[in-house]
Structure formats: structure tokens, C-alpha cells
Amino acid sequence: MKLEGVKVLDMSSFLPGPHLTMMMADHGADVIMVEVANGTGEPARAIGDRAADGTTVWFRNIARGKRAVALNLKETDDHARFMALAADADVLVEAFRPGVTARLGVDYDAVRAVNPGIVYCSISAFGQSGPLRDRPAHDIAIQALAGTVDLNRGLTDGKPAMPNIPAADMAASLMALSGILMALYRRTETGRGDYLDMSMYDAVLSWTANVTGPVFAHDRAPQPEIMRSFGGAAMYSIYETSDGKFLVLGGSEPKFARTLLQALDREDLLPLAGREPGPEQDPLKEFFRETFGACPLADWIRFLSPLDICWAPVQSLKDAFAAPHTLARAMRLDDADGNPHIGVPIRFAEEPARPGFDLPPYRETDAGPMPRFGKRSAS
Numbered sequence: 001m002k003l004e005g006v007k008v009l010d011m012s013s014f015l016p017g018p019h020l021t022m023m024m025a026d027h028g029a030d031v032i033m034v035e036v037a038n039g040t041g042e043p044a045r046a047i048g049d050r051a052a053d054g055t056t057v058w059f060r061n062i063a064r065g066k067r068a069v070a071l072n073l074k075e076t077d078d079h080a081r082f083m084a085l086a087a088d089a090d091v092l093v094e095a096f097r098p099g100v101t102a103r104l105g106v107d108y109d110a111v112r113a114v115n116p117g118i119v120y121c122s123i124s125a126f127g128q129s130g131p132l133r134d135r136p137a138h139d140i141a142i143q144a145l146a147g148t149v150d151l152n153r154g155l156t157d158g159k160p161a162m163p164n165i166p167a168a169d170m171a172a173s174l175m176a177l178s179g180i181l182m183a184l185y186r187r188t189e190t191g192r193g194d195y196l197d198m199s200m201y202d203a204v205l206s207w208t209a210n211v212t213g214p215v216f217a218h219d220r221a222p223q224p225e226i227m228r229s230f231g232g233a234a235m236y237s238i239y240e241t242s243d244g245k246f247l248v249l250g251g252s253e254p255k256f257a258r259t260l261l262q263a264l265d266r267e268d269l270l271p272l273a274g275r276e277p278g279p280e281q282d283p284l285k286e287f288f289r290e291t292f293g294a295c296p297l298a299d300w301i302r303f304l305s306p307l308d309i310c311w312a313p314v315q316s317l318k319d320a321f322a323a324p325h326t327l328a329r330a331m332r333l334d335d336a337d338g339n340p341h342i343g344v345p346i347r348f349a350e351e352p353a354r355p356g357f358d359l360p361p362y363r364e365t366d367a368g369p370m371p372r373f374g375k376r377s378a379s
Contacts, residue, residue: 008031011093013095015044018033018062019170022061022065022066023344025064026064027344032067033360034068035362038070041362044062051339059359061341090118119187121198126200126201148167148204155230175198175206179198226277228252234285241296241297247313254274256308259309260307264291329343341355
């Protein structure tokens with residue numbers, strides 16, 4: 001596997017760091033979770049719905065294939081144990097508030113002193129510098145300050161809504177993974193590691209490339225109700241069917257508009273699809289609302305499926321994980337005990353991922369010998 005032989009210490013918790021280190025474990029890295037010796041450890045062990053075996057689904061989706069040890073880094077012996085592990089690691093990921101690792105004596109300088117090749121990644125809400133560096137925040141507060149909650153305004157009531165995907169968390173996870181892999185690649189040439197300052201705020205801002213037009217071009221806030229990406233375009237919006245279900249049109253290219261309007265015998269409306277998103281397209285949106293609202297979703301699935309246009313029924317997450325395409329792509333995996341897991345999205349033709357499904361038990365350091373890195377057994 002691509003990351004076989006790479007040794008990772010994961011001091012992070014919740015989602016961004018644990019998610020990225022799990023992706024590394026799926027591709028062969030030996031990951032050991034360094035949990036806080038507080039009786040609970042990784043908070044996701046206790047958060048959310050539990051499967052029949054008592055494990056939380058959240059924990060199963062971030063911790064598979066890892067090992068774990070609980071340490072109190074304020075204790076001399078545990079600190080020494082941690083530093084011994086760090087001296088043997090390739091990557092270290094932490095997600096404390098800025099300054100905490102320095103107070104604990106496990107910051108980049110301390111680890112680099114015993115391991116000059118370490119790739120040390122700090123993931124924090126706002127980064128290691130700037131006026132917000134010490135402010136506590138989880139995903140929604142970061143998205144609120146980054147402007148993405150404001151983008152999530154209802155098209156009819158104009159009020160911001162709760163984000164349904166933790167975009168700041170997941171953007172940080174993927175950006176941090178990319179940075180770590182860049183640093184590991186560079187280390188093959190220089191022999192030196194590096195320090196990565198990963199801000200969740202920076203990460204989610206960087207994901208706004210397609211919606212910053214009004215800000216950079218006209219120095220004004222976006223108006224979601226008239227923007228192409230948020231429902232301002234008739235061919236890029238959500239429509240309700242007669243049975244209270246929904247479908248989306250998801251492609252504004254002229255060829256798709258022509259194909260759909262020809263099939264609906266209303267090619268005369270095609271010029272409207274080429275106008276600027278917003279009020280100028282309202283007549284076309286109203287036509288689609290009336291048309292799609294006249295029949296149940298099943299009828300529209302039969303009508304639209306043969307057409308070469310971008311569209312989809314609105315499915316629940318339950319439906320999505322049971323869908324034939326999801327199963328064909330192995331994005332739902334069941335372990336030997338029948339527990340479902342989210343699959344591996346990074347697919348190589350050579351050396352594909354082999355996710356291990358074992359989960360690490362929470363273990364204080366006095367519960368047995370300290371785990372050491374070595375070749376991970378195949379699952």
C-alpha cells in the first residue's frame with residue numbers, strides 16, 4: 001500500500017485530524033491515537049448513535065485500523081513515553097489550541113529536537129497566528145465567520161440555515177492530508193521534516209472559489225437567491241413534485257436546457273435559460289415549478305432518465321448508502337461482524353487501500369505494555 005511503513009502519531013480529536021489519519025491508515029500507515037488519560041479519551045467514543053455492539057458510529061468512522069494509548073502528558077513518565085514514540089514517528093498530528101503543545105513540552109521544536117525528520121501538523125480553528133488564534137470554535141462558528149453560513153440562506157425566507165455538512169472540518173482534513181503528503185514527498189529529497197499550520201478557517205475560505213465573484217469583482221456580499229450556485233438559475237435548482245418529494249436540475253449548460261425544454265415541448269423558453277441568474281430567469285423557474293409539481297417523482301424519474309441532462313432525485317443519506325452505485329463503488333463496507341463503514345474514496349489501480357476494521361480500545365498506560373510501532377497486521 002502507498003503509505004506502508006509510514007508511522008503516525010495522532011493527538012487530535014473529533015473530526016479533521018482523526019479523519020485524515022484514518023485515510024492514511026486505510027492506505028497502510030501505522031497510526032497510533034494518543035488519547036487524553038481522562039477516562040474517556042477520544043470524545044467521539046461517546047458522541048452520537050451507537051451500533052448494536054455499543055460502539056458509536058462516529059468513532060467507527062474515524063478510528064478503524066488504528067492503535068491507541070492514553071497518556072497524561074503532564075506526568076513525567078507519560079511525557080517520556082510520548083517522546084519515545086515521537087522519536088520513531090514520521091508524522092505527528094495535533095489539534096490543541098495554539099500554545100498548548102508548548103506548555104506540555106510536545107511542540108514542534110521539542111519533537112524536532114529528537115526527530116529532525118518529523119512532519120508535524122497542527123490543526124486549529126483559526127491557525128497559529130492572527131487576532132483569532134486563541135478563540136475556541138467548532139465547525140459552525142468557523143463557517144459563520146468565514147461567510148459560508150451566510151451563503152446558506154433560504155431562497156424564500158432569506159434567513160441563514162444550519163450547515164448540513166461540516167465543511168470547515170472536512171476541508172481542513174483534506175487540506176492537512178495534502179500538506180502532510182507534500183512534506184513527506186519533499187523529505188525524500190532533503191531528509192528534513194516540516195511544520196504545517198493548518199487553519200480550518202483558511203481551509204473553508206479556500207473552498208469558495210466559485211462564489212467569490214461578487215466580493216472580488218464588485219466589493220459586495222453575495223446574494224444567494226440570485227446566484228447560479230444557489231438556485232438563481234432555473235436549470236440549477238430544486239423542484240417539488242406532486243407527492244411532496246423533490247428533484248434537482250443540476251446543469252445550466254445550453255445543451256442541457258435545450259434537451260430538457262425540447263422534451264417538455266417548450267423550446268420557446270430556451271432564451272430564458274441563457275439570461276443572468278436571478279429575476280430574469282423567474283418565468284422559466286415558475287414553468288419548472290408548475291411542471292414538476294404536476295406529477296409524482298416516480299413519473300419524473302421515468303421521464304428524465306433517458307435524457308442527457310444533469311438532474312437527480314433528492315435522496316436521504318440512508319437511500320444514498322443503499323444505492324447501487326454506492327455499493328458498486330464500495331463506498332459502504334461491512335466488516336466481518338456486519339458493522340457498516342464508510343468506504344475509501346481514494347482509489348488506486350496499483351496498491352489499493354486495505355482498510356483494517358479493528359477499533360482500538362481505550363487503554364491507560366498502566367493496563368499493559370506500551371505499544372510500539374511495527375508492521376501492522378493485515379485485517
